[in-house]
Amino acid sequence: MTDQDARKPFLYVVVCAAGIAQDVTELITAAQERDWEVGVIATPVAMNGFFDTAAVEALTGRRIRSAWRSPNEPRPFPAPDAVVVAPATFNTVNKWAAGIADTLALGTLCEVAGLGVPIAVLPCVADALAAHPAYRDSLGRLRGMGVRFGEPYAGEPREDGGRPEFGWERALDLVAARR
Numbered sequence: 735m736t737d738q739d740a741r742k743p744f745l746y747v748v749v750c751a752a753g754i755a756q757d758v759t760e761l762i763t764a765a766q767e768r769d770w771e772v773g774v775i776a777t778p779v780a781m782n783g784f785f786d787t788a789a790v791e792a793l794t795g796r797r798i799r800s801a802w803r804s805p806n807e808p809r810p811f812p813a814p815d816a817v818v819v820a821p822a823t824f825n826t827v828n829k830w831a832a833g834i835a836d837t838l839a840l841g842t843l844c845e846v847a848g849l850g851v852p853i854a855v856l857p858c859v860a861d862a863l864a865a866h867p868a869y870r871d872s873l874g875r876l877r878g879m880g881v882r883f884g885e886p887y888a889g890e891p892r893e894d895g896g897r898p899e900f901g902w903e904r905a906l907d908l909v910a911a912r913r
Contacts, residue, residue: 743815745770748839751779752821752858754900758785761820761902762793768906773811775799777839802838816909817846821858831872847879854908856884882908
């Protein structure tokens, strides 16, 4: 048996700057319960208080990646067996579809898409932004690349003031369908 055979599958979780990111530990816990090892890559803006970074690092046992490593540093994560982008923002979806790799998160997404790694996305985009033609075009381009999308989530409050559930585990179902 090789080391590759002995290790658990590795999941990259890419976290973008949306309010629902505060609950990303739900996704990480669900992934670990499904026997994934998890590494988190966050957009630079998401690192500015959108989620509890200390809690995520304690849960994964790994530092969150947000910036490029220098060439002499070892790779902190193994190659991914799958990637989940949750929550995925308007900005990230559009830049990714355009091939813009100006952050570690976007560079990673551009690269893994070219490697055929299963990718699931849970968009968190306001309805007005989701109606923008560039966003619709980006979804079409990414779907054409094999990226799977969960239901859109705008996060608009319900009449009772609560917010609808964000389907964290749906992303795991989407990547499992590709494995």
